[in-house]
Structure formats: structure tokens, C-alpha cells
Amino acid sequence: MRIKDLEQQIAQTVRLEDVVRRYAELFRGSKSGKTLRCDCLFHRDDSKSFRIKVTEQIYECCICKETGNVIDLVQSLVGCNDTEALYILADWFEIPIDETDTLFVQKNKRQVNDSDNASLLHSIHENRELNMILESLGYDVGNNPLLTACHKYLGLGVSPEVLPDKYERLAGAMLFPIRDGEGVLQGFLKYKAEEKGKECICYPPNLADSCLLGLYQAIKAIEKLGFVYLVWNYNDLLTMHIAGFTNTVACYNGSLTSQQIDLLLKYTNRVVIIHTSEVSKQVRATKTAARLSFASAVPYCLSLSKKNIPTLYKWMGAAKFEYFIRQSTRLVFLNALKDKWLIEQQTLSKRSNDAKSKEEKIELRSKLVVLRNKLDKLFTILDENCDYLCRYFE
Ligand SMILES: [Zn+2]
Structure with a gap:
């Protein structure tokens, strides 16, 4: 079956509301x-801000402004491209598809990735002069106390005032060197205070899609702790590292690419996404979590108040901030465990209701009692901790 035919068939059979x-x-x-x-x-x-226009088969949220059709919805919630969304819908609604087509799609996707890598290697080779910039980096990072404390550790610095024509735009800018897992320099991200609001610049340009800020420095801690914190810019990253959470990396490009996800999966499959409570940031976290789940990673969302990470750090001070992040992380993991156990409880109680023999019923019931006791204890811990953390924001 051709993609176009599948698309047509899905448009005819699948309802957005379903x-x-x-x-x-x-x-x-x-x-x-x-x-x-x-x-x-x-x-x-x-x-109930989410509305479905049944006739048009369109959804929209009046608060976060997310809008689209059924394909867009699956793409966002599952974290996949449009072709994959078609196949997922076909699977959910039992629309038969030809196996060979599915293979073709996967093969196609891989080829694209390979050619991306080839062009990346090519541009690294071309940009060898970047090494020269790194070698001559000064460590003048102004009087921001956050930066002075760990800029050396993360390799952050200000580029020389005079640079070859090709790199003039990097002159005098704050540079964040990006390294691969072995520590080999891949390129830079450039920040400039007066360019606030503009996206950071990347050298080589495609580096932004394939690397994560601070990953090289975080690898050891990620492997030791078994999870990674994901934040959204270099300021968040610096604050986390300075507070001792060295298993933190930053995505500086809006949303995680599949290359970045592959990179993370080399070291861990558990990702704690830290975000503020602004609606747009919640949406970004939801979509990122979906992309991670689709790649078989286990995402957790840690929602802060409206204050971002550096502001919280300044406001709370080092010790309180550290305690706050540690406890919040614990809560995030415990909540995930609670959800898992609640599902187990549901399954067990259904199985015990359906059980035919008396022995089987008794066995399942006693398992259920053990699980309920564990859940009760967990609820108590969650309540106590929630109250405690809430006090920080009163
Ligand atoms: Zn919304």
C-alpha cells in the first residue's frame, strides 16, 4: 500500500475523537x-480547554494554542514523524498494511541519518580552525558568579577579539565547546549577552541537532546515578552543575532530535526533564517526553514553579536549592512508581475477579493485599514530601 493510499484510508476511517x-x-x-x-x-x-471540532476533525487548545489534525496529534503525543504516525494509527485501528512498505520506511529513515553524519564529519574537517579558537580562549566571563565557579570545568570561555574572516562572528563572544563522548572537540555554541532572545549560533551549523551541551562532562555522573537531567540552555546547565547535579545536559534547540535521543540512550534510558510551569514549557516537556518514550527511554517531568533554574538558585541559596532538586527528583520517581503500582493493582484485581479456581483467587488476593500495603506506605511518603516542598513556594 502506498503512503498516499494509507493516508486516504486513515482520513476515511479514523476519527480524531476516538x-x-x-x-x-x-x-x-x-x-x-x-x-x-x-x-x-x-x-x-x-x-477542559481542549476542543475538538468534530465536523472539521481539528483540535485546538485555547490556552496553549496547540492545534492540528489527527496526524499532528499522534506525531506530538507519540513523538514520531508523519509517516510513522500513519503506521501507528493503522495499528491502533487495525487497518491492514503491507509489511514490505513498513520496512521501506525504516530503511529510508536510516539512510537519511547516515548522510547527516557524513556531512557533519565533513564540516568538522573543514572547520579545523575552530581548534585554534579554543586554544586561545580566554577565561574572562565577566562578573557573573555562576559562570566563574564552573566555567573552567565546562570549558566555557570568551573567544579572542580578532579572528579570521570566516569566524569573525565568533569574535569576543562567549563560546561553549562541544565535545563527543571521548572528549574530542566537535565545535562551539556561541552566546552573546546583547543578542538576548535570539537563538544561539552553532559552529558547525548542524552541530545543534546532533550534540547536547555538557554531555561529555556529565557522562560519569549519568552512569553512576543511572539517570540524566535535561535542561534547556547553558545557564540552566551551569546552575545544575554548580549545585552538584553533574548528571545534567542541556538541549539548546527547542526540542530533542532523534540524534540527541540516540546519544542519551548510549548512557542511560531514564531522563528527568526539568521545566518551568509556563504553558509553553509544559507543552515542550510533554512533547519531549513523548519523543523519548517512542525511542524506548523512560521520561520523567519535573515541573518547577514559574521561576527558572538560575532564579531559583539565587532565591533559595545553594543548600536549599540542592535539597529542593534532590527531593523533587525523589518525588518524581516515587510518583512514577505509584502510577506503575496502581496499574498493577488494577490488573491484579481484574485477574482475581476473573479467576476460576478458589486457590488461584486466594493467591491473587493475597498478592493484592501486599501491593495495597506498599501503596499505602507510598502515599504517606508522597503526602509528607509534597507538603514539605510546597512550603518553599508559600
Ligand atoms: Zn493546552
Whole structure:
């Protein structure tokens, strides 16, 4: 079956509301039933901001402004490209597809990745002069106390004032060297204070898609602790490292690429995404978590208040900040465990209800009792910790 045919068949068979129903309970949004509503799938919501226009087969959220059709929805929630979304929908709604086509899609995808790598290697070779810039980097990072404390460790510095024509735009800028897992220099990210709001510049340009900030320096701690913190810019990264959370890397490009996910998976599959409570940041975290799950990683979301990481650090001070992140991380892991156990509980109680023999029933019931006791203890711990952490924001 050709992709176009599959697309057409999905448009005819799959209803957007049926896909949304997999994630949330739907409510009537209008008398006619032409609009359906539910809590938003992309941001923390309890006012049913997510609307489905049934006739148009379009969704939109009036708060976070996420909008699209059924393919867009699957792409965002599962974390895949449009072709993969078609195959996923075909699977969910039991639309038969030809196996050989699926293989073709996967093969195609891999070829694209290989050619990306080839061009990256080529540009590293071309940009060998970058080494010269690194060697002559000064360590003048102004009077930002956060930067002076760990810039040397992360290799951050200010480039020389005079550089060859090709690299003039790097002159006098703050540079963040990017290294691979062996510590070999791959290129730079450039930041300039007065360019606030602009995205950082990358040399070579495609480096932004294939590398993570601080990964080389974080590898040891990631392997030791078994998880990685993911933050969103170099300031967040520096603050985390300075506070002792050296298993932190930063994505500086909006969303994680599949190359970056592959890179992380080399060291760990557990990723704690730290984000603020702003709606746009919640949406980014939701989508990132989806992409990670799709790649068989285990994502956790750690939501801060409206304050970002450096602001929290300044506001709380080093000791409180460290305690806060440590406890919040613990809560995130415990909550995930709670969700896992709740599902186990559901399955067990269903199995015990369906059990035919008396012996089997008894065995399942006693397992259920053990699980309930564990859950009770977990709920107590969660309540105590939640209260404690909430006090930080009163
Ligand atoms: Zn929303």
C-alpha cells in the first residue's frame, strides 16, 4: 500500500475523537455535539480547554494554542514523524498494511541519518580552525558568579577579539565547546549577552541537532546515578552543575532530535526533564517526553514553579536549592512508581475477579493485599514530601 493510499484510508476511517479518547475523557462542548471538550493533552489543565471540532476533525487548545489534525496529534503525543504516525494509527485501528512498505520506511529513515553524519564529519574537517579558537580562549566571563565557579570545568570561555574572516562572528563572544563522548572537540555554541532572545549560533551549523551541551562532562555522573537531567540552555546547565547535579545536559534547540535521543540512550534510558510551569514549557516537556518514550527511554517531568533554574538558585541559596532538586527528583520517581503500582493493582484485581479456581483467587488476593500495603506506605511518603516542598513556594 502506498503512503498516499494509507493516508486516504486513515482520513476515511479514523476519527480524531476516538484517538483523543485514548488519552482523556471527552465531554460535550456544544448542544449539537459538533464540539467536544476535554482537559488539554499538552499542558496541565482542569478546565477542559481542549476542543475538538468534530465536523472539521481539528483540535485546538485555547490556552496553549496547540492545534492540528489527527496526524499532528499522534506525531506530538507519540513523538514520531508523519509517516510513522500513519503506521501507528493503522495499528491502533487495525487497518491492514503491507509489511514490505513498513520496512521501506525504516530503511529510508536510516539512510537519511547516515548522510547527516557524513556531512557533519565533513564540516568538522573543514572547520579545523575552530581548534585554534579554543586554544586561545580566554577565561574572562565577566562578573557573573555562576559562570566563574564552573566555567573552567565546562570549558566555557570568551573567544579572542580578532579572528579570521570566516569566524569573525565568533569574535569576543562567549563560546561553549562541544565535545563527543571521548572528549574530542566537535565545535562551539556561541552566546552573546546583547543578542538576548535570539537563538544561539552553532559552529558547525548542524552541530545543534546532533550534540547536547555538557554531555561529555556529565557522562560519569549519568552512569553512576543511572539517570540524566535535561535542561534547556547553558545557564540552566551551569546552575545544575554548580549545585552538584553533574548528571545534567542541556538541549539548546527547542526540542530533542532523534540524534540527541540516540546519544542519551548510549548512557542511560531514564531522563528527568526539568521545566518551568509556563504553558509553553509544559507543552515542550510533554512533547519531549513523548519523543523519548517512542525511542524506548523512560521520561520523567519535573515541573518547577514559574521561576527558572538560575532564579531559583539565587532565591533559595545553594543548600536549599540542592535539597529542593534532590527531593523533587525523589518525588518524581516515587510518583512514577505509584502510577506503575496502581496499574498493577488494577490488573491484579481484574485477574482475581476473573479467576476460576478458589486457590488461584486466594493467591491473587493475597498478592493484592501486599501491593495495597506498599501503596499505602507510598502515599504517606508522597503526602509528607509534597507538603514539605510546597512550603518553599508559600
Ligand atoms: Zn493546552
